[in-house]
Amino acid sequence: MSAAISTRRQLLAQGAASLGLDLSGTMLESLAAYIDLLVKWNRVYNLTAIRDPDEMLTQHLLDSLSVVNCLKVQRVLDVGSGPGLPGIVISLVRPDLRVSLLDSNQKKCAFMQQAVSELRIANAQVECCRVEDLATQQSDPGVFDSITSRAFASLADFASTSLPYLAPGGRLVAMKGKVPEDELRHLPDTVRLIEIRPLHVPGLTAARCAVILERISRD
Secondary structure, three states, X not given: OOHHXXXXXXXXXXXXXXXXXXXXXXXXXXXXXXXXXXXXXXHHHOOOOOOOHHHHHHXXXXXXXXXXXXXXXXEEEEEOOOOOOOHHHHHHHOOOOEEEEEEOOHHHHHHHXXXXXXXXXXXEEEEEOOXXXXXXXXXXXXXXXXXXXXXXXXXXXXXHHHHHHEEEEEEEEEEEOOOOHHHHHOOXXXXXXXXXXXXXXXXXXXXXXXXXXXXXXXX
């Protein structure tokens, strides 16, 4: 293990513990290796505007880890996953979940495929398409217990495009900065707000929250 990975592993362990997550050594090592891989690819493919590995640790990894305790599910769809945030992070620390990583950007999907392969993530798969086209990519749509998004779209757009793939009783979990009051006022009548959960990201002063929605039953 490189010195950089060892240091990041320690910082991740401290940050994860403050989030109430008890991560194994293997999980911490994989998360640190993911950062190294992201840094390497980012030099060529511009996957994220954040270049510094330490900033990536806080603004990407710990931010993604902050939403893990919102998920009490079996199958997760991460819409607009980009380079795998929060989807790859979730799959690394929750091997009991099956995570689909969806993005329409070919370069970001290529990176996620490489990360899944290189980090040997057995419980994640990459779907390279727009969310509206997902039904044509899989044989059994509408079976996700939780659908996540991070800086993907407005709540209304997230709900309208993702709801067809949500299993009965499932929930939409949108990661946001400040509470999006205006977006909440424009929610479609197909969903209801369940909770706005503050997300306290270690080392990050900016406001973060998870907006949790569920389908409104018409029965």
